[in-house]
Amino acid sequence: LYPLPLRYSRLGESVQSASDEYNRLKFLRQPLKLNFVITLTLVTLMTTLIALWLAIYSTRRLVAPLRELAEGTRAVASGDYLKQLPVHSTDELGVLVSSFNQMTNQIRLAQEATANSQQQTEAQRTYLETVLTHLSSGVLSLAKDGTLRTHNTIAEKILAVDLTAFEQRPITTLGDTHSQLTPLSSAITRHTQHNDQDWQDQIVLASPYGRQTLICRGTRLPETTDTLSGYVIVFDDVSALIRAQRDAAWGEVARRLAHEIKNPLTPIQLSAERIRAKYLKHLAGDDQATLDRATRTIIAQVDLMKSLVDAFSHYAQPMQLKPVTTELNRLLQDIIELHRQNKKINTFELDLDDTVPLVRIDPAGIRQVLNNLVINAADAMAGIPSGRLTLRTHQATGSKDRSVVLEVRDTGPGFPQELLGSIFDPYVTTKTKGAGLGLAIARRIIEEQGGSIRAENDPAGGALVIIQLPVSLDTKPTGPLEGITNTASSH
Structure with a gap:
């Protein structure tokens, strides 16, 4: 054994420690790897979720103005111009939203101005229609x-024609359909074809109510557009005014005649009667016959002139009428009873409507009118074996004012066609005798009581006089009437 240095011993320990650490890490490698994978996965998932949330948030914030613009557009499309969108930014989208708000505000102001203009136009149109409706003049456009x-x-009332049926049709068709209106349509056509700026004509129509005089004025409208250019025709029925002027003139003539002529007539008649009484018995032969014939002629003509002057005076005098609530059917039967012995009328026929209301009339005036009409009818049917006089009453239909219609119809030759328009004028008559004032006085009596009278020829033959009388507001008669019980028909 050899001793090692201490350094080697430390190195060995260090190697041994590193080997142990390696073995430990080698043992923990898979768990650590799994931990790292899980950690990284969680971090990645959290990052992805955060990024997704941020993306959704950013998208919503970016799309919100566009969504609001879409909702605002739908609101404007549905007519809601009060819609205003909130402005969240000053970028391009903010400018777009601000422009949208400004646009809707301008549209709203324009719509309000248009609505106000329409209201003003409608109010002006209503005002104009009201004025035109209550004008006394007829107006055609x-x-x-x-x-x-x-x-x-009023135009329909004056012309007695339903003009609605002629709208959007040439004015010439009015005269083609209704011959009595031909002078009016011809005058209008003549001036429009000449493109006259302003014109005025007096036109006379032969209406069912007699001669009708119109003062017609026309004006060409400025040519702004095709729908506004054209003509305005205004006409007034001055028949009543002309008739009143004529009646006043005849009244003045009658007063002068009564003063200037009637006064000398009495001395003339007395002188003729005195000459006749004094000298007729002293003459013989032809001289006596001549004096007799001359004095009789003078006396007869003086009587005739007196009757004419009396008729003049009566026509000139103002009507002293006393209207009362009257049962017309009873009055008619009472009048007919006075004429039943008239040999010129073979048959009297009463066709009286029991449901007609009471009328406000002067019975004495109506008696005078009907006596005159019955006598005229009797004279017209003289010599006709089957002469028949018919009196018919019924309530007027299609009239704004309630009235009762009385028809007097005979089977005579009728009125001369050329006199129909002036049959109620003074001194117009078909008789060889008479002053021609009977129908003129009859018209004055009827019109003074708020009624109307017109004459026409019955298509079946004979004359027809139609009288319209105002209905009374009372429910019971206020004037005494003699007569017989009302029946539906009498012969």
Whole structure:
């Protein structure tokens, strides 16, 4: 044995210690390896999860403005212009969101302005329609090519035609369909074809209510657009005004005649009667016959002139009417009873509607009107063996104001066609005798009581006079009436 140095001994111990450590680590190698793998795996998993969370968070934060923009776009598409999006940043997305908010705000303001404009337009249209509806003038609106666009209700009332059926049709079709309106449609067409800026015409129509005079004015609209350009036609029915002026003129003539003519008539008649009484018995032969014929002619003509002057005076006098609530059917039967002995009328027929309401009339005035109509009908049917006079009552239909209609119909020759428009004017008559004031006075009596009267020829033959009388608000008659019990028909 050789002793080793101490250094070798320490080295040996060190080698032995390292060998033990190696053997220990070799023994722990697999567990350590597994621990490291597990640790690294956990670290990797945690890093991946954190990265994924950060990615999701970043994505959501990045997509949130886009999602809000999409929701705002859907809201705007559905009409919600009050939608405002929150601005989270000042980058490009923030600028885009701010622009979106500004856009929706401008759209909202524009929509409010449009709504206000529409409301103002609707209010103006309603105001204009109200004004046109309550105008006393008829108004027609025509397109540039003469097509009827719109009209007011007064135009239909004046023309007695449903103008709605003629809208979007040429105005010429109005005259083609209703011949009485041909003068109106022809005048409008003439001025529109000449492209007149402003014009005015007086047009006379032969309406079912008699001669109708219209003052028609037209204006060409400024040519802004095709839908706004065209013409406006305004017309007024001045028939009543002209008739009133004519009646006033005739009244003045009647007063002058009564003063200037009637006063000398009495001395003329007395002088003729005195000459006749004094000298007729002293003459003989032809001289006596001549004086007799001359004085009789003078006296007869003076009486005729007196009757004419009396008719003049009666026509000129203001109507003193006393309207009361009256049962029209009883009044008609009472009047007919007075004429049943008239040999010129073979048959009297009453077709009276028991359901007609009471009317507000002056019975004496209506008696005068009907007596005149019955006498005229009797004269017209003189010599006709089967002459029949029919009186019919019924309630008016399709009228805004409640009224009762009285029809007086005969089987005579009817009215001359050329006189239908002026049959109610003074001194218009088909008789060889008479002043021609009967129907004129009848019209005054009817119109003074708020009614209307018109004449036409019955298609079946004969004359037809239609009277419309206002309905009374009372439920019981307020005026005494003599008469017989109401029946439906009488012959």
